[in-house]
Amino acid sequence: MKKNIKKIVSIIIVLTLIAGIGSIGISASAASGPEIWLEFVTEPRMPNLQVVGYIDGNRSFNLTTNLSGEAFWEGHLPSRSSQLTLSIIIPDGYAIVKTTIFDLGRFDYYNATVASDGRFTLRNFANPVLNIFDICWYVAPSSGTTPPTQSPTTPSRVSDIDVILDGRPLSFDVPPQIVDGRTLVPLRAIFEALGAEVNWNETTQTITGTKDGTTVVLPLGSTTPTVNGQTVIIDVPAMVQNGRTLVPLRFVAEALDVNVNWYANARIITIIS
Numbered sequence: 211m212k213k214n215i216k217k218i219v220s221i222i223i224v225l226t227l228i229a230g231i232g233s234i235g236i237s238a239s240a241a242s243g244p245e246i247w248l249e250f251v252t253e254p255r256m257p258n259l260q261v262v263g264y265i266d267g268n269r270s271f272n273l274t275t276n277l278s279g280e281a282f283w284e285g286h287l288p289s290r291s292s293q294l295t296l297s298i299i300i301p302d303g304y305a306i307v308k309t310t311i312f313d314l315g316r317f318d319y320y321n322a323t324v325a326s327d328g329r330f331t332l333r334n335f336a337n338p339v340l341n342i343f344d345i346c347w348y349v350a351p352s353s354g355t356t357p358p359t360q361s362p363t364t365p366s367r368v369s370d371i372d373v374i375l376d377g378r379p380l381s382f383d384v385p386p387q388i389v390d391g392r393t394l395v396p397l398r399a400i401f402e403a404l405g406a407e408v409n410w411n412e413t414t415q416t417i418t419g420t421k422d423g424t425t426v427v428l429p430l431g432s433t434t435p436t437v438n439g440q441t442v443i444i445d446v447p448a449m450v451q452n453g454r455t456l457v458p459l460r461f462v463a464e465a466l467d468v469n470v471n472w473y474a475n476a477r478i479i480t481i482i483s
Contacts, residue, residue, distance in 0.1 A: 243286055243287040243288050243289040243290055243292055244286070244287055244290055244335050244337060244338055244339060244340065244341055245284070245285070245286050245339065245340045245341070246283075246284070246285060246286070246287060246294060246332075246335075246340075246341050246342075246343070247282075247283075247284050247340070247341070247342040247343070248263075248282065248283040248284070248296075248342075248343050248345060249280065249281075249282055249342075249343070249344045249345065249379055250273070250275065250280060250281040250282070250283075250296075250298070250345050250346075250347075251275075251278075251279055251280045251281075251344075251345070251346050251347075252275060252279040252298070252346070252347050252348075252349055253279075253346060253347070253348045253349065254279070254349065255278055255279030255280075256275060256279050256300070256349060257275055257276060257277045257278070257279055258274060258275060259274070259275045259279075259298055259299060259300060259301075260272060260273070260274055260298070260299040261273040261274070261275065261281050261283075261296065261297070261298050261299075262296070262297050262298075262299065263283065263294065263295070263296050264294070264295040264296075265287060265288070265292060265293070265294055265295075266288065266292050266293055267293075267295075270285075271283060271285070287335075290335055290338060291333075292333075293331050293332070293333045294331065294332045294333070295329065295330070295331040295332075296329070296330060296331075296332070296345065297327065297328060297329035297330075298328050298347050300328075300347075300349055303351060303352060304349050304350065304351055304352055305326075305349070305350060305351075305352035306326065306327060306328040306347050306348065306349055307348050307349070307350045308347075308348040309324040309328050309330065309345070309346070309347050309348070310345070310346045310348075311324075311330065311332070311343055311344075311345050312343065312344040312345075312346075312478075313336070313341070313342070313343055314342040314343065314344060314374060314377070314478070315336060315337050315340070315341055315342055316336060317478070320332065320343065328347045340377075342377065344372060344379075371386045371388070371393060371477050371478070371479060372477070372478050372479070373386060373393075373395065373459065373478075373479045373481065374478060374479065374480045374481065375403055375404075375480075375481045375483065376481070376482060376483055380395075380399070380400075380403055382395055382396050382399050383396065383399070384396050384451075384452070384454045384456070386459070386479075387451060387456055389446050389449070390445060390446050391445075392445055392446040392458050392459075392460070393458070393459045393460070393479060394446065394448075394449070394451075394456035394457060394458055394459065395456060395457065395459045396454055396455070396456060396457075397410075397417055397448065397455045397456065397457045400457060400459060400462055400463070401419045401457075401462065404421065404462070404463065404466050404468060404481070404483060405421055405466075405483070406419045406420060406421035406426075406466055407419065407420050407421070410455070414429070415429060415430040415431070416428070416429045416430065417429075417430070417448060417455070417457065419462070419465075419466070421466050422467075424437065424438060424465065424466060424467065425437070425438055425439075426462065426465045426466065428447075428448050428457060428461075428462075429447075429448075430447070430448050430449065430450065430455065431447050431448070431449060432447050432448075433445070433446075433447050435448075435461070435465075437465045442461070442465070444458055444461050445458075446458050459479065463481050468481055468482060468483045469481070469482040
């Protein structure tokens with residue numbers, strides 16, 4: 211999911227996300243079926259677990275969850291009629307109590323039959339070009355075992371919110387925080403993801419972001435930032451938590467003239483630049 215793709219593919223993703231449709235009239239070539247992007251995660255976060263993928267019954271890839279309990283895969287299927295079966299191998303003493311598969315193109319949960327071991331098959335893909343899925347396996351001890359805990363230095367999500375920019379999930383070293391109903395994210399990550407230059411003035415404790423003639427000035431702790439010199443009132447100010455400066459995502463995105471949508475049921479924020 212972190213690879214660069216051609217601009218035309220990004221445009222296709224944006225159109226698909228905005229329209230919420232399964233097809234935009236563009237078909238994949240016969241030699242290369244739909245592209246699939248997968249993001250896997252476990253709850254609680256369990257590193258070093260093996261995720262196995264089978265394409266049309268043939269074992270095709272193996273992944274290992276990282277320190278945050280996540281894994282990613284991107285690839286093409288032979289054709290739209292192909293089937294992609296996925297499973298995760300969990301340690302003895304644990305059981306999968308729930309599996310969710312969210313289709314980011316449709317903004318809805320994918321209806322798949324899931325076995326007790328978390329194995330399921332994706333088929334009949336809605337989009338002929340690109341399909342993006344977010345898969346979560348919920349794991350619980352089956353015999354009194356305590357789930358492994360993460361290292362204190364490993365980032366862990368305080369919220370279960372995913373932020374999607376132009377069809378690509380954004381990664382933060384500090385997870386999104388919910389403060390008084392507002393989502394805050396690391397300042398440099400969001401400004402740079404949106405193509406803005408960002409500067410931090412230690413003396414005045416002020417964040418300044420610039421892009422395409424727009425200047426956003428956001429003093430730490432202030433609910434009255436400015437955009438091109440005009441004061442804007444916000445509910446929740448930029449703040450420091452656990453040594454990191456966090457900024458209100460919606461304010462920053464809209465100040466830089468991009469669209470933000472919140473899908474409460476899926477707990478997903480989409481940004482269309």
